[in-house]
Amino acid sequence: MEELVSAIAAEGTSVADFANLTVPESFRGVVVLAGEVDMFEGLSPRDRDPGKSLHVHDVATPEPGPGEVLVAVMASSINYNTVWSSIFEPMDTFRFLKRYARTGPLAARHDQPYHVLGSDLAGVVLRTGAGVRRWRPGDRVVAHCLSVELNEPDGHDDTMLDPEQRIWGYETNFGGLAELALVKANQLMPKPAHLTWEEGAASGLVNSTAYRQLVSRNGAAMKQGDVVLIWGAGGGLGSYATQLVLNGGGVPVCVVSGADKEARVREMGAGLVINRADEDFQFWTGDDAADPREWRRFGTRIRELTGGDDPDIVFEHPGRQTFGVSVYVARRGGTVVTCASSSGYRHEYDNRYLWMGLKRIVGSHFANYREAWEANRLIAKGMVHPTLSTVYSLADAGEAARQVHGNQHSGKVGVLCLAPREGLGVTDPETRARHVNAINRFRTASG
Template identity: 55%
Template sequence: MSTTMSEAVIAGAGGDALEKLPLPERFAAATVRLADIKMFQDVDDKDVQKSLIVDEVPMPELAPDEALVAVMASSINYNTVWTAMFEPLPTFQFLKQMAKAGGWERRHDLPYHVVGSDAAGVIVRTGSSVRKWKAGDHVVVATAYVDDQDHDTHRDGMLGEGQKAWGFETNFGGLAHYAIVRASQLMPKPGLLTWEEAAVNPLCAGTAYRMLVSDRGAHMKQGDVVLIWGATGGLGSYAVQLVRNGGGIPVGVVNSRRKADLLRSLGCEIVINRSEIDGGDATLLQRPEGWRKIGAAVRDAVGEDPHIVFEHVGEKTFGASVFLARRGGTVVTCGSSTGYQHTYDNRYLWMRLKRIIGSHGANLHEQWEANRLLSMGRLLPALSTTYPLDEVATAARSVQTNQHIGKVGVLCLAPRPGLGVTDPQARARVGEDRLRTFQGWTSESDASSGRDHDEGRRLARV
């Protein structure tokens, strides 16, 4: 019986062997469907478990500047939740707009959207113009899908008009057995990490790096006090580490005692549990009395106001963020998971000489810098829980309802967690316990019921 491509990849076949094997005609992928875009009209709970479907899709044709990656693992980002909710607009509009460019871009306009903006895997094919990568290479995928013929791209990859978020504004994303990526998205997989540990980093770690460390972000310096909302989430957990690495003082905001404990284990000494401040009133942070309570808690802990506020929550926290930044301070924002319509008191911005910086994703250089820190063990993967691909909708729901901690991984072709380490010596130097800092931490609800999603799924996959 002949070996399939997927079997060969799992077995660790080399590039020469992979190039000789035929590609599968169809493969498993997490999709949303054009026919379903109205399913949540007049529905309060837009449960993504109803719209995110694992299906068999045809293998797309490869463009000259692209690589086909056999995806060993991927992860859930909030943009997948948005896609599956069809909010703020159905992503099929992005795919139709993309197709108008003609050429290879027309492939993306399909009645289904293969989602996912993170991936770690093995290259199995390269297009004719790809020079620096070959079949058999172990890679992770940077999220920014850029147009190298746009002059602004050469100033900053994120400024080009054709820049897109891969797997959100493009088709053929990472929550699948195979994914198509441009060569300009490829980075070497850190050898000390497993497939699932490597897969969860690129989007969130790169985004946090640009927001804080890059010269296009908040210009964080030693001693800066940085207030980090959602500090145990995907973005926040990398922000805490980058602030500590850079000599700053992270002030992590979380909503439970369990998350506060995780933050302290990560080395974040100053933790604000907002549930102890708002008493369960989620609207308090949207009013001046709530802002003042958070500000007092920061000053009690640090003795001064934040130089930088790391903002990605949006509508429910943005007014507080503008208030809390010190005179001359900076709010750096990359998203709005609770809503895009922000209300804040502009007097605190203009009269106190503050700045708001918009930040989106990361260019390839910034992604490489963050990936280098991961390869050195100076940035730890935020993976807490791993699901198999056939439970991707459950994984996305946990992120949608904020029941997750850190990053939620998804095994695609990898048959079980723990595979993919090619540099065990580096892993030993960093330490297994450190690399697994987030693993084993469950959500508050799982902890109270005695469930451990991660262990249950590991056993199910072995």
């Protein structure tokens, strides 16, 4: 691994030099273990501790097959799917790996007694399999997490509709929280040259997800002037949604859970903010019943901020805690677009407000390659910025996931893999200098 890191750090290392590097027979990766899937039995999801189930183990290096690429991972990040994997909720991810393994010989390699997690990376191409033409050893890349087979017609208009669509590092093995990762060639995108490794690794999943959810015709197709209610605007997903709304001429109404997160979204340029900690909105009563009176109070607060407008779009991802009020506050003919359910999958809402208000609920899941590429292009152009807050070592990935599980973080939480320290990987210092304040907006003390 030291030879790899030295080659990446050196100026002038050629394609041939990278191609001739020795590929280690094994590497360190953050894993959950098949033998531990029952370790949290009897505990509620909120009481399960990712730090107990996530381990750093040596695993055998897979050989890239046709259309695949082996990447030396400099940095990765924590997403909520890593938390789901680590607490075995709503199911253990080894079921995904076994199901995938049944589809063919290449996929069979993913069925292991360990699952290497992680759905983001920034790194360097090390080896390419047969048929890979766009990428060469030595290319600096980031990865999005869509893994598709495209053997069926369904996915050829929108690859997210492929019956064999999976999320890499969650529904496949050999993810990005590791020193090496195995990806499909059509997951790769150019690393933004003005960012460090850890900054480059922060955006792939959440920025692409927010782009499809808000901007794409496959999501809410946001237009200029749209009022967009953004839940969790100071978190990983919401912080990108806020930037996309501002960048696209929309009006974000940002919901946050504390003063620090309020300060961050205001620094991004959002002027309409609801701090739930200060205003004490409680959408559920003590007996676990929805409270429509709080829905009405929340809707009134939104109109106070917007000058009387209800949201054209509600950017949903908390799920159970907020879904009922999201349907209620969306304007007549408005759209609730949802991509997750971090507070619970079983939603309750009053359907009268949906059908009589002619509202729409749109399901949105990650992004296709084109959408991810466009989202990454905005990062590369300095129009959207990573919202990295804290960086941990690979050995401390369990603590990083614990922070995300407990909502104790702002923006994105990064993890160094092969990068020996923060601050490396920048090849365009001029562009960085123009945007450095925005890039560092979410930074806090390192873990």
